[in-house]
Every structure is written in C-alpha cells, then in structure tokens.
Amino acid sequence: MQRRCTIIGGGAAGAALVAQLARKPGAPALDWIVGAPAPGRGIAYATDDASHLLNVRAAAMSSIGGAAPGDFAEYLRHRGFDHVAANFVPRALYGDYVQHALAQAGHTPVVHAAQATALHALPENRFEITLDDGRALVADDVVLAIGALPARALPGVSPAALASGAYAIDAWHDLAPSQAPEHVLVIGTALSAIDVLLTAAQRWPRAQLTAISRHGRLPRLHAPGVFAPFDGADALLARMASRADAAYWLRCLREAAQEPDAEWRAVIDGLRAATPRLWQSLDARQRRRFLRHLKPLWDIARHRVPRETAAKIDALRDSGRLRVSAARLAEVDVGDTRALRVRLRDARAMPTFETDFAIQATGLDLDARATSHPLVRQLVDDGLVGADPLGLGLSASSDGRLLRTDGSAWPNLHATGILLSGALWETSAMREIGAQAAALAERLGSTNP
Ligand SMILES: Cc1cc2nc3c(=O)[nH]c(=O)nc-3n(C[C@H](O)[C@H](O)[C@H](O)COP(=O)(O)OP(=O)(O)OC[C@H]3O[C@@H](n4cnc5c(N)ncnc54)[C@H](O)[C@@H]3O)c2cc1C
Numbered sequence: 001m002q003r004r005c006t007i008i009g010g011g012a013a014g015a016a017l018v019a020q021l022a023r024k025p026g027a028p029a030l031d032w033i034v035g036a037p038a039p040g041r042g043i044a045y046a047t048d049d050a051s052h053l054l055n056v057r058a059a060a061m062s063s064i065g066g067a068a069p070g071d072f073a074e075y076l077r078h079r080g081f082d083h084v085a086a087n088f089v090p091r092a093l094y095g096d097y098v099q100h101a102l103a104q105a106g107h108t109p110v111v112h113a114a115q116a117t118a119l120h121a122l123p124e125n126r127f128e129i130t131l132d133d134g135r136a137l138v139a140d141d142v143v144l145a146i147g148a149l150p151a152r153a154l155p156g157v158s159p160a161a162l163a164s165g166a167y168a169i170d171a172w173h174d175l176a177p178s179q180a181p182e183h184v185l186v187i188g189t190a191l192s193a194i195d196v197l198l199t200a201a202q203r204w205p206r207a208q209l210t211a212i213s214r215h216g217r218l219p220r221l222h223a224p225g226v227f228a229p230f231d232g233a234d235a236l237l238a239r240m241a242s243r244a245d246a247a248y249w250l251r252c253l254r255e256a257a258q259e260p261d262a263e264w265r266a267v268i269d270g271l272r273a274a275t276p277r278l279w280q281s282l283d284a285r286q287r288r289r290f291l292r293h294l295k296p297l298w299d300i301a302r303h304r305v306p307r308e309t310a311a312k313i314d315a316l317r318d319s320g321r322l323r324v325s326a327a328r329l330a331e332v333d334v335g336d337t338r339a340l341r342v343r344l345r346d347a348r349a350m351p352t353f354e355t356d357f358a359i360q361a362t363g364l365d366l367d368a369r370a371t372s373h374p375l376v377r378q379l380v381d382d383g384l385v386g387a388d389p390l391g392l393g394l395s396a397s398s399d400g401r402l403l404r405t406d407g408s409a410w411p412n413l414h415a416t417g418i419l420l421s422g423a424l425w426e427t428s429a430m431r432e433i434g435a436q437a438a439a440l441a442e443r444l445g446s447t448n449p
Helices: 012-022 071-078 091-104 159-163 191-203 233-241 246-257 264-269 272-281 284-302 307-318 374-381 418-424 430-446
Strands: 004-008 029-033 110-112 116-122 126-131 136-139 141-144 183-187 208-213 322-326 328-334 340-345 352-355 357-360 401-403 409-415
Touching: 004 012, 004 126, 004 136, 012 029, 012 091, 012 430, 029 136, 071 091, 116 374, 141 430, 159 328, 183 191, 183 352, 191 208, 191 307, 233 246, 233 264, 233 272, 246 264, 246 284, 264 284, 272 418, 307 322, 340 357
Parallel strands: 004 029, 004 141, 029 110, 141 409, 183 208, 183 357, 208 322
Antiparallel strands: 116 126, 126 136, 328 340, 340 352, 401 409
16 A cells, blocks of 8 residues: 655745655655645745845755756746846745745645644554644654744743733744834844844834844855865864864864865865764764854854845944844843843943844754644653754654654654754755755655555
8 A cells, every 4th residue: 555654844844855755656645734824935935025045056055856956046047037046046036946846746745734733653653643623644654844943032031021022032923013113132143133134124224223142243254256165175074073072173173274275164165964974973062062162153154144145234234223242131021111121141331221122033943842832842742752952853863763762763753954953963954955855755755665
C-alpha cells in the first residue's frame, strides 16, 4: 500500500519538500497542514514591504524543488525584471516564486488550512495528528516544517506593559499601536530589527526610533560585488577541526581574515558547508561558550545586510531619527507620560525613558523547553521528542530525525529548518532548507513500496 506522509507547516520549508516530492516517482501520498492562508510564504516571504530585501543575491538564492541553480533569477527575468540577478530583491518576490514553483509541481498534496495541535504514536509505526478544527489524520511519516516557535516576552516586561497593547512581542504580526507613535523602541539590532526599523520609519514618518542590543552592533555589510572563495578554506577548516574550542576558533577566524588579500566574508562563507560538522564536534560546555562569546560576532558577520538597506539605516541615523545603543533591557512597565516606561542595564545614556511603542525584534524563538506552541509543547511534555538542552529547537540526529527523550531516533518522525539548530547550527537559510528537502524526499520516496 502507498505510504502516507504528513508535512506540518506551510512555510518555504514545507513548500520545498512538497515540490521535491512531486519529482519522485515513488513519493508517498501527501497531507500538507499549512496553518497559514498563503502556503509557501511563511514568515520571511509573506512581507509586502518592498524595503524587506533578500539577504542573498537573486542569482544565488536557492531554487525550489530541485530546479537548476539560477531558477529564481530566471523566474524574475520571465516576469520582466531584467538585470537583477546580482541584486538583492524584495523578499515578496521570492514568495511569489515559491508559490509559482508549487503551482508547477505535478504531484499535489491534500492541503489542510488548519493547525496541528497534537501527535500520537499508533501501533505499527504510524502517527495520528490532531488538527485544531477537530479532525485527525493518520500518517506513516511526519515532517515538522513549522519554522520558529511563537515569540515570548523578554524577562522584565510586566504583565501590565503586555496588556497595554504598546509592547509587540512578535515583530512580524503585532505592529499596530492604537495611534501613530512619536517614539518607538526596537529591541534588537540584527536582521529582524533592521526590517522592523525600516517598516517603522516608513509607517510612522514622525516617530523617533531607538534600537538597543547587548553590543549595539548592526549587521556587517555585503560586499559591493561577488568575491572569490577563500583560498585557505581547507587549511582553516583543518585547523579548527583539530581543536573543538570556541575561543580557539575565534582566533583562527581572526587570523585567517587578516591574511594578506583575504576577504573576511569569504573566510566566514567558506565554513558554511562544514558548519554542522564543526558544531557537532563541540561538547555542551563549548557550545555554551560559542553561544555566549562567538554567536554575536558570528551573527553580524554571517548574516549580512545588503548595502542599500544599510544606506537607509545610515540615513535614519544621520538625520537624527534613529539612535542605536548598546544596552540590555531591564524592565518595561506602563509609563506616566507615554504608554511604556523602559529601564535599561549597561546603558551609557538614558538608562530610563518613556516610549509610545516597543517592538521586540531579538530574533527567532527556538526554545522548545518553554514554548507555548501547542504541538511542540505536547511532543515535549509527552516525552515523544526531546527539547534541545541549550534551547536550540528539538533534539534530532544530523539527518533531521527527531530523537525520543532516551536519545533514540524515530525512523519516521523528521524535522526540517531552524528547529534543527541544536543538531546542525547552520540550518535556517533556503540553501540548507533546500538541501534538507532533497534528502528528505529521497528518504521518504525510498521507503514507499
Ligand atoms: C525575516 C526573515 C528573512 C529571511 N531572509 C532570508 C533570505 O533572504 N535568504 C534565505 O536564504 N533565508 C532567509 N531567511 C531564512 C529562511 O529562508 C526562512 O526562515 C524560511 O522561509 C523558513 O521557512 P520555514 O518554512 O522553515 O518557516 P516559516 O516561514 O516560519 O513557516 C512555517 C509555517 O508553519 C506554520 N506552522 C507552525 N506550526 C504549525 C502547526 N502546528 N500547524 C500548521 N502550521 C504550523 C507557521 O504558521 C508558518 O506559516 C529569512 C528568515 C526570516 C525570518
């Protein structure tokens, strides 16, 4: 009998797998639980703000469903966007492309516009998946492609501040204050925060903006053009692999970036394919040290911002509308003259001030130990799947099979995307998600009699 597979999650990761499976002759019958109204776009590609750009040049953006590299740039050319292959184009265009690729895919899944809320193991290695509309599906294989977990308020944000409607914990959905704010605080200075600042600047043209993060550093810039790979990548990798020590790695990276003619971006990009292997060589103590000391530097160097985006941020700073500071959030409560009173820690200036609206843009939440996501909560509480001990998603093997709490791998319960961060570290971008979809499609196709 043909096997049945359920994919949970209607973002680009789910779409990539659907499109890959469409190419497989022995593919299982598919149920796709999409949750969202426009399957395929997910969080990243649902934005309609044209200032939200891809952080990869169009030509290098991954193709969906195993199409030839450059398929996205080709799609853009067909739509009349000539000469954009080397550009950073709006993310919405990639969402269009994913939906186009889905429409082209031959094998169509049964799409369920619902949320999966629970999963239970049945006899004979099958699963029952409960939906929030009261239905249940049965599957031989299940793939979690649910992206990140729901955002949680940072410690120190009072219940009254949350209830005021002036504190947005989800930068992607909650940007609707009751009236146009005159001052907005953005918590975070990485890529999500950049998106939020651009939207806020446009939506509320009179608002003053303040952005804070522990280091107050904005992401580094993409190079003006394409650069050659780093010549010393193999030697650097061998050196790093010889000692599983985060501090030593930082030294290796700094030294490599200082070599004559070395382009630091090429140094860091040269590690990409080997990152999961390097990450897996770290023990728990070293992983903690990596997260504490190397991650902030890694994030700004690895996740770079297009120059035109940076120019917009610079213009906001130069005009005096935006202030970026190094500080940590200590407390947010309701204010006297404005909606919120904010107290900062380690701030050089203005440790306390009031703001009309605060937006939490500190990155994606991955902590399955503390999440309110109903399905993940149930999986972890019932002991079906372990939570990553460092809060980096779900416990999984390096090929994306989820692990039970005793450490054994489910043969037929898989995950893809950012919830595999604890297993792979480098797993959030379309390049990795596309590769995972290809490997999963191979595995799911080959189990079909
Ligand atoms: C703002 C942003 C910009 C990015 N830019 C780039 C870029 O330029 N280039 C690049 O390569 N990568 C980029 N990425 C990284 C990566 O490409 C995206 O995160 C990718 O789209 C992830 O897709 P996903 O399907 O894993 O997750 P998501 O986009 O989060 O989609 C998951 C979907 O599953 C749904 N879901 C969750 N739980 C359930 C449930 N129980 N039942 C049903 N549905 C559920 C969610 O509602 C959501 O719609 C970006 C990421 C973000 C957040």
